[in-house]
Structure formats: structure tokens, C-alpha cells
Amino acid sequence: GESVGLHLPTLSVQEGDNSIINCAYSNSASDYFIWYKQESGKGPQFIIDIRSNMDKRQGQRVTVLLNKTVKHLSLQIAATQPGDSAVYFCAENMGYSTLTFGKGTMLLVSP
Amino acid sequence: DAGVTQSPTHLIKTRGQQVTLRCSPKSGHDTVSWYQQALGQGPQFIFQYYEEEERQRGNFPDRFSGHQFPNYSSELNVNALLLGDSALYLCASSPGRGGFSGELFFGEGSRLTVL
Numbered sequence: 001g002e003s004v005g006l007h008l009p010t011l012s013v014q015e016g017d018n019s020i021i022n023c024a025y026s027n028s029a030s031d032y033f034i035w036y037k038q039e040s041g042k043g044p045q046f047i048i049d050i051r052s053n054m055d056k057r058q059g060q061r062v063t064v065l066l067n068k069t070v071k072h073l074s075l076q077i078a079a080t081q082p083g084d085s086a087v088y089f090c091a092e093n094m095g096y097s098t099l100t101f102g103k104g105t106m107l108l109v110s111p
Numbered sequence: 112d113a114g115v116t117q118s119p120t121h122l123i124k125t126r127g128q129q130v131t132l133r134c135s136p137k138s139g140h141d142t143v144s145w146y147q148q149a150l151g152q153g154p155q156f157i158f159q160y161y162e163e164e165e166r167q168r169g170n171f172p173d174r175f176s177g178h179q180f181p182n183y184s185s186e187l188n189v190n191a192l193l194l195g196d197s198a199l200y201l202c203a204s205s206p207g208r209g210g211f212s213g214e215l216f217f218g219e220g221s222r223l224t225v226l
Contacts, residue, residue, distance in 0.1 A: 034215075043115070043201050043217030044154065089153050097205040097215055098144060098167050101153030 012108045019080045021105045023073040023090035032093040035064060035075045038104070039086045047075070047088075077107075085109045113138060115218035117202050123224045124192050132187045132221045136204030140216070142166075143185040145177060146201040148220070154201055160185050189223075197225045 013019050025033070031052040036044035048059045050066050050073075057064050063076040073090050087106050091099040116135045124130050136143050142161045146154035156169035160179035179185045183204075189196055199220040 041219070043203075043219050045217070046215065091153075094156075096159060096161075096167050097142065097203075098156050098159055098169070099154075099215065100156070101146075103151075103153050 009103070010106045010108065012110065013080050015080060015082060015109055015111050017080050019077040019084070019107055019109075021075045021077075021088050021107065023075075023102055025071050025073065025090075025092055027092065028068075028071060030092045033064075033066065033073055034091045034093065034099065035062075035073075036089045036091060036101075037084075037086045038089065044089060080107075080109050082109045082111055115202055115204050115216050117200075117218040117221050119221055120219065121222045121224075123226060125226050126192055126194060128192050128225075129188065129190045130192060130223060132189075132200050132202075132223075133184065134187070134202030134204075134218060135184045136202075137216045140204035140206050141183050142205045143179060143183065144203045144205070144215070145185070145187045146203065146217075147171070148199040148201055150198070157187070192225045194225050197223060199223075 034049040035047040037047050038044045048062050048064050050057045050064045055066055061078045065074045077084055085108055087104040089101045089104045091101045094100055114137050118133045134143055144159040145157040147157055148154040157171050157175055158165050158177055159167040163179045174190045176188045199222050201220045202218045203215045205215050
């Protein structure tokens with residue numbers, strides 16, 4: 001079936017670097033995407049979202065890019081900090097706030 | 112303002128037993144969704160409750176059932192537990208009226224281990 005997935009399971013970066021986490025989706029009808037951060041032992045936390053009528057959206061130190069042509073999402077984190085270490089999920093809204101999550105990418109930030 | 116709260120945080124059951132997990136949504140939210148997260152995987156949607164009825168359901172067997180109370184809190188019940196039911200069970204709340212606003216608030220989860 002159609003699902004949201006991720007390219008890289010683990011990403012290791014140095015503190016201060018910029019991080020890019022990628023996500024591919026297969027449902028071309030998807031119109032709303034969300035990135036979540038999940039720290040160990042905690043529930044997923046909303047980071048940023050984007051609708052299909054947008055190509056880019058920026059938040060505080062984070063930017064999400066959407067390429068509908070190749071069905072690809074990315075999350076960019078500027079000046080990555082040790083506190084950014086977590087698992088990052090992209091999710092696709094299936095309606096009525098029901099989400100389909102990808103498998104996740106673990107981000108490891110070294111000081 | 113309390114966020115989504117879940118109980119218990121951890122529990123251990125044996126195969127064949129039944130379990131009930133509880134969730135209180137964020138203040139002002141009337142919709143509760145349940146997700147199962149196996150180790151190393153992303154959360155998978157189980158079902159959603161709105162106005163005390165199951166509104167949406169994912170691909171989970173009938174052993175998984177739920178309930179929503181008039182105060183919007185919710186329970187997830189799993190019968191005839193299997194080893195494969197071991198997972199983190201996440202509750203998430205959102206406002207139901209007016210469609211999905213974007214942010215889905217998750218609780219810290221209930222870690223179920225089935226032996």
C-alpha cells in the first residue's frame with residue numbers, strides 16, 4: 001500500500017552543522033505533511049508542517065521543503081545542537097487528523 | 112495547561128490477558144486518537160474517537176477496542192494479548208471541529224510488555 005518512508009535511518013553530525021533529513025512519500029494525492037521529533041522515552045512532538053500548495057516553510061532554525069514532482073520532503077535544521085538529537089518522523093495526514101508515519105531517522109549530534 | 116496524559120506509563124502482561132490503557136486529552140480538545148509504536152518503528156494509527164464514537168480505524172484486529180467518555184477522556188482495550196502487542200501505545204488529541212488544524216498533541220505513552 002501507499003506509505004510515507006525515509007531514506008536514511010541514522011544521521012550523525014557535529015554541533016553547529018546544518019542537518020538535512022529526507023522523506024519520500026508515495027501518495028500523490030497527499031496534501032498535508034508534518035515533521036515530528038521524538039526524544040527517548042517521550043511522545044512525538046510537532047516541529048513544522050507544510051501543505052501541498054507550498055514549496056517551503058520556515059520555522060525557528062527549521063525549514064521544510066516539499067518537492068511534489070518527485071514526492072519528496074526534507075527537514076533542514078540549522079546550527080544543529082546536542083538537544084536536537086532525537087528520532088525524526090515525517091507524517092502524512094490521511095484526514096480527520098489521522099496520520100501515517102514513516103519509520104524515522106535518528107539524528108545524532110556530537111559536541 | 113495540562114497536555115495529554117496517559118496511564119499507566121509501564122505495564123507487564125502475559126499472553127492471553129487483557130489490558131486497559133487510559134488517556135486524558137489536552138484541555139479544549141475533543142478528539143482522541145491511539146497509535147501503536149513498535150520498537151524502532153514509526154507510530155501506527157489504531158483508531159480515533161470523536162463525540163464518543165469511533166470515527167476512523169486503522170488496520171488493527173477487533174481485539175483492539177476503545178471508548179470515549181463524555182469528558183473526552185478515552186480508553187484503549189486489548190484482549191487476548193499476543194507477544195507482538197508489546198509496544199509503546201500513544202494517545203494523541205486534537206480539536207475535532209473544523210477539521211484538522213495541524214498540530215496533534217501526543218502523550219508520553221504507555222509501554223506495554225507482553226511475556
